[in-house]
Amino acid sequence: MTTSAAASGRWRLRQPSVIPGFGLTLGFSLAYLTLIILIPLAGLVWRSASLTGAEFLAILSDERTIKALEVSFGTAFVAALINVVFGVLVAWVIVRYEFPGRRIVDAIVDLPFALPTAVAGIALAALYAPNGWVGQVLNIFGIKAAFNPTGIVIALVFIGLPFVVRTVQPIMEEIDREVEEAAATLGANRFQTIRRVLLPGLAPAILTGFALAFARGVGEYGSVIFIAGNIPYVSEIAPLLIVIRLEEFNYGAATAIATIMLCLSFAMLLVINLIQTWNRRRYGHGA
Amino acid sequence: MDVSVKNIRKEFDRYPALNDVSLDIRSGELIALLGPSGSGKTTLLRLIAGLETPTLGKIYFGTEDASHRTVQERHVGFVFQHYALFRHMTVADNIAFGLTVRPRGERPPKAEIQRRVGELLEMVQLSGLEKRYPNQLSGGQRQRVALARAMAIEPKVLLLDEPFGALDAKVRKELRRWLREFHDRTGHTTVFVTHDQEEALELADRVVVMSQGKIEQVGSSDDVYDRPNSPFVFSFIGDSASLPVSIEDGAVRFQNETIGIAPRGGDIASGDGTLFFRPQDVVLVSDPATPALEGRVSTSRRLAGTRIADIDVGKPGEPHHVEIEVPLDAQASTGTVLRFRPTRWKTFAA
Numbered sequence: 001m002t003t004s005a006a007a008s009g010r011w012r013l014r015q016p017s018v019i020p021g022f023g024l025t026l027g028f029s030l031a032y033l034t035l036i037i038l039i040p041l042a043g044l045v046w047r048s049a050s051l052t053g054a055e056f057l058a059i060l061s062d063e064r065t066i067k068a069l070e071v072s073f074g075t076a077f078v079a080a081l082i083n084v085v086f087g088v089l090v091a092w093v094i095v096r097y098e099f100p101g102r103r104i105v106d107a108i109v110d111l112p113f114a115l116p117t118a119v120a121g122i123a124l125a126a127l128y129a130p131n132g133w134v135g136q137v138l139n140i141f142g143i144k145a146a147f148n149p150t151g152i153v154i155a156l157v158f159i160g161l162p163f164v165v166r167t168v169q170p171i172m173e174e175i176d177r178e179v180e181e182a183a184a185t186l187g188a189n190r191f192q193t194i195r196r197v198l199l200p201g202l203a204p205a206i207l208t209g210f211a212l213a214f215a216r217g218v219g220e221y222g223s224v225i226f227i228a229g230n231i232p233y234v235s236e237i238a239p240l241l242i243v244i245r246l247e248e249f250n251y252g253a254a255t256a257i258a259t260i261m262l263c264l265s266f267a268m269l270l271v272i273n274l275i276q277t278w279n280r281r282r283y284g285h286g287a
Numbered sequence: 288m289d290v291s292v293k294n295i296r297k298e299f300d301r302y303p304a305l306n307d308v309s310l311d312i313r314s315g316e317l318i319a320l321l322g323p324s325g326s327g328k329t330t331l332l333r334l335i336a337g338l339e340t341p342t343l344g345k346i347y348f349g350t351e352d353a354s355h356r357t358v359q360e361r362h363v364g365f366v367f368q369h370y371a372l373f374r375h376m377t378v379a380d381n382i383a384f385g386l387t388v389r390p391r392g393e394r395p396p397k398a399e400i401q402r403r404v405g406e407l408l409e410m411v412q413l414s415g416l417e418k419r420y421p422n423q424l425s426g427g428q429r430q431r432v433a434l435a436r437a438m439a440i441e442p443k444v445l446l447l448d449e450p451f452g453a454l455d456a457k458v459r460k461e462l463r464r465w466l467r468e469f470h471d472r473t474g475h476t477t478v479f480v481t482h483d484q485e486e487a488l489e490l491a492d493r494v495v496v497m498s499q500g501k502i503e504q505v506g507s508s509d510d511v512y513d514r515p516n517s518p519f520v521f522s523f524i525g526d527s528a529s530l531p532v533s534i535e536d537g538a539v540r541f542q543n544e545t546i547g548i549a550p551r552g553g554d555i556a557s558g559d560g561t562l563f564f565r566p567q568d569v570v571l572v573s574d575p576a577t578p579a580l581e582g583r584v585s586t587s588r589r590l591a592g593t594r595i596a597d598i599d600v601g602k603p604g605e606p607h608h609v610e611i612e613v614p615l616d617a618q619a620s621t622g623t624v625l626r627f628r629p630t631r632w633k634t635f636a637a
Binding site for chain 1: 437
């Protein structure tokens with residue numbers, strides 16, 4: 001990685017900089033990422049490559065696989081949307097208002113991070129089951145909130161909330177009060193100020209929060225399986241299907257499904273990141 | 288539009304930021320609120336805008352009591368020190384904001400808004416930059432966008448909070464001249480806050496000098512510079528020297544010696560007081576028999592067309608430091624003993 005050779009002007013890996021240690025830190029980061037993320041994922045793809053193309057396609061076009069993927073991505077998407085709305089609201093309350101117990105509310109937000117997911121799943125299932133506290137009430141209105149996709153969404157909302165709150169909160173704290181005051185002097189009411197001035201500024205953070213909550217939701221296993229009911233074709237999530245295949249010693253099928261999940265997730269996160277970059281360009285940040 | 292502030296008191300956490308302040312602002316006037324930080328000048332401006340509510344007192348816009356009107360209803364143009372532009376909007380969208388948030392019935396049609404934005408951009412000399420984002424503009428340009436945005440709603444009063452505070456000296460000077468022209472052209476009642484006295488004296492029709500939540504003096508630049516009405520104003524505006532004096536038998540005495548000046552109209556007639564004078568308002572006294580202030584030069588320095596001498600006057604045990612201007616041809620090197628007398632001065636009761 002010598003720089004003198006790269007001076008021809010095409011691709012320069014290293015810009016002269018006063019910040020030291022570029023080579024060392026980049027080398028370390030790459031080695032670390034390779035060891036922790038890339039090698040295991042490559043192993044996964046390698047395993048699924050032991051299948052022939054036809055076998056791979058057969059697993060993919062299997063009705064049960066398709067349904068499981070639909071359930072996983074569909075519920076994760078819905079849950080992430082719900083989390084965006086209420087996560088932003090929670091962040092707003094924590095950032096903007098002084099009230100007794102604010103610190104406690106702030107701490108509670110992190111609980112889904114810390115709680116073993118299985119514990120969360122069992123607790124939620126007990127609450128939302130038709131004979132549980134909340135389930136009984138919902139039953140009166142004819143709503144079934146456990147052992148179906150609705151139950152999965154509830155579990156994923158629980159798991160994903162802190163991702164949205166914790167990404168939006170710091171950006172919200174940085175909002176300049178003067179910008180809101182400026183909007184008010186120009187005649188904007190509260191609603192217009194939020195919609196036209198505050199939310200666009202928060203959009204990148206909200207989008208990141210959405211992406212994190214969504215990615216987490218797609219991969220979530222522990223809390224979901226207790227409340228989902230796990231009915232094939234209806235409320236069976238893809239990670240569970242992988243486990244089922246593993247238990248059948250059908251490693252090829254398990255890795256094939258995993259590989260597809262990997263590709264889909266990567267594609268969606270990439271799209272979200274591209275939107276972010278485009279957004280930043282538009283407002284004249286960075287490049 | 289006339290604006291009257293009547294007996295305003297504003298407390299933050301029981302601490303008064305403004306204490307019984309009254310001020311009449313005439314229609315079309317360019318007025319400066321000048322004072323050190325913490326003097327309450329920005330609070331007064333924000334009270335006029337409706338961004339703060341007074342603890343006591345009233346604010347009138349014309350004859351109408353505006354004290355309980357919301358910010359939106361007051362229809363003021365407000366320009367912030369750090370611009371407060373909407374960074375996700377283009378320059379054009381920023382300027383149009385005040386028009387586009389109006390209720391549907393009062394909102395001008397799109398073409399009309401576009402025309403107004405074009406006009407305003409021309410007025411602030413930024414035509415051609417309408418598609419830019421605030422991040423792509425310099426500080427001076429941003430502040431002019433902020434001004435155009437405030438002007439778009441055709442405000443009754445234009446309020447500027449340290450509008451040039453975040454700009455470098457050269458841009459600040461340019462914008463200052465430009466604001467004066469802008470004001471003369473548009474004739475808006477304009478109030479601006481500054482802690483830069485040069486800016487206030489140069490720009491404003493009238494200057495409001497504030498200190499510790501009170502108005503010390505309101506007047507033209509000449510008034511506050513030549514006829515300061517309090518020790519604070521005398522020492523805050525321009526350079527000045529002060530000495531503790533007593534006035535007895537029709538003579539001003541310093542450390543019990545007469546110094547060759549007698550109290551005049553506006554001075555205190557007798558008792559202890561403080562003598563204020565400006566460095567340039569002194570004359571050197573060569574005759575050792577004539578009473579005068581006497582002191583030893585501690586340092587002297589050349590400043591453009593004059594020489595400034597730091598002098599310790601008074602008895603050796605209790606020297607008082609003053610700065611005076613001396614003629615370039617006078618002997619004023621370090622250690623020289625100089626005798627001088629103020630030609631213009633003012634005394635205030637101690």
